[in-house]
Ligand SMILES: Nc1ncnc2c1ncn2[C@@H]1O[C@H](COP(=O)(O)OP(=O)(O)OP(=O)(O)O)[C@@H](O)[C@H]1O
């Protein structure tokens with residue numbers, strides 16, 4: 001790459017090595033759901049930049065487009081219009097397999113309904129992204145063991161998801177999201193299906209991850225939980241209506 | 251690439267998880283294959299035996315009996331009974347060029363046929379050496395049919411139907427032994443090989459004792475023929491042969507060659523035409539049942555695969571969300587189809603061939619005519635392969651298309667699936 005810079009003497013648009021590109025860089029992003037009869041404009045021009053190591057909460061009323069936005073951030077869906085650069089890479093230019101690789105290596109997704117595969121063990125669920133990545137048997141074994149220790153479930157690895165509590169399932173899901181050391185961890189109402197105390201545990205886990213330097217974006221309906229992040233983005237009718245740091249005083 | 255290893259691992263994991271469904275699919279494919287293999291194997295065997303049986307009496311032969319005149323002719327009144335004489339056959343040979351083979355036949359019922367202490371009442375027949383070929387009476391190895399010298403020298407020799415032989419001798423060797431026919435000693439020169447006979451005009455061949463025509467006349471003192479059996483040089487000449495018979499015999503016995511009642515004839519070619527049509531009917535019938543069986547089997551397999559993959563759309567979404575490429579989802583499914591098809595088809599064919607062989611064994615040990623008639627089921631690898639590929643293919647398509655749909659929509663959409 002850099003060879004070409006020298007030859008034609010032009011900058012190739014990439015930021016200087018000293019300042020890494022934003023993890024999320026969205027410009028004029030729109031999403032229209034075409035359900036045949038009616039077209040729903042879920043996102044109507046989103047401008048969002050998230051730098052590495054940020055810890056962001058997305059809030060807003062139901063139907064405001066939070067999940068739509070997060071799905072696009074996580075490459076689970078594609079925008080109808082606008083530009084989205086993930087870790088410096090324009091997502092619109094990627095084919096299906098490249099998108100799959102991005103989801104595998106750069107993004108860890110945590111869902112409200114856990115989305116663990118019910119027929120395989122917790123261990124095998126966490127191992128899954130590592131299989132897709134092509135990690136060797138030894139690397140997988142060590143990595144999965146370490147992840148289960150991190151989320152405090154080392155003694156539950158061989159259980160099926162159905163044999164775990166909601167909080168435990170969500171911790172398995174977080175371990176899975178962390179498996180390939182993603183640049184970005186996304187969570188869509190991760191505490192939405194949990195009781196208060198399990199929700200607190202999960203939130204603490206996210207705080208620890210943020211402490212360690214992970215970049216996190218999560219959706220929540222709970223204002224108290226949102227205030228435990230460092231930046232709140234408020235969505236309404238498919239637009240960002242408020243975006244600023246959490247004021248510790250309030 | 252190293253990706254084949256991954257696909258294999260994912261397939262093994264899925265196979266382990268879905269043991270029951272895999273077993274069901276294997277069973278469905280195996281069952282379908284088995285049904286078709288058996289159906290068509292038996293059908294083929296039955297058809298062969300049917301057409302062989304219809305030729306058991308003799309191929310392309312015409313049996314001719316004297317009738318009674320239906321038309322007054324040359325000064326003779328209507329209703330005159332005709333009789334055939336031994337000299338008729340040489341006359342026919344000399345005057346009808348279309349005639350291929352001919353044999354006179356004389357029958358007497360209720361004769362004492364004895365060997366050792368066993369005595370049975372059996373029909374005896376006097377026939378000419380050509381009779382064996384005409385009537386498809388082939389000697390078992392070690393024996394022979396009547397020949398010209400037997401005829402010429404009025405030898406006291408007998409050719410036994412296989413049933414007569416069994417009754418008199420059991421499993422023992424009969425050729426060379428002496429039997430008594432109405433107290434007169436006869437040497438057994440041959441035994442008829444077992445055959446399937448589906449038509450008869452004087453009892454089944456297996457129950458007959460044959461001797462030279464000359465010997466028969468000598469011991470019975472009879473001069474009239476019961477009938478004679480003829481065959482045209484080629485099947486196409488049969489109608490002309492029949493016409494000539496009316497001409498020549500009409501000339502000799504003074505009846506109108508147009509008088510259909512003067513000679514009674516049984517043309518086995520006519521019978522065979524019917525048989526061929528019945529055989530064709532059986533084939534169409536079995537083909538239809540086979541197609542229906544295949545359809546039902548195919549629907550069954552398709553249903554299992556379709557239901558499962560449809561059900562798994564959300565799980566496929568989860569895998570995609572974790573970074574599975576399309577080939578990691580579809581690859582194991584392809585391997586699975588190949589595996590299910592191979593195992594299910596293999597079991598079906600193995601069991602089918604086993605049953606066919608078991609039946610062949612039972613048949614060889616048993617004398618049941620019904621079993622014999624079922625015939626040797628004939629395994630057809632082509633049919634088996636087609637069945638397996640069709641069932642496997644249907645299962646594969648039924649699973650592949652929903653899965654391909656699931657991987658070509660965005661993971662977000664697949665995850666919304668319930
Ligand atoms: N697959 C879809 N097809 C059609 N319309 C959709 C689809 N997904 C979302 N929508 C619509 O887009 C809008 C935004 O939906 P989204 O799920 O992003 O909201 P949300 O902010 O996540 O709401 P909630 O807080 O209830 O989860 C809604 O009006 C919704 O009806």
Ligand SMILES: [Mg+2]
Nearest residue numbers: 066067068188
């Ligand atoms: Mg939502």
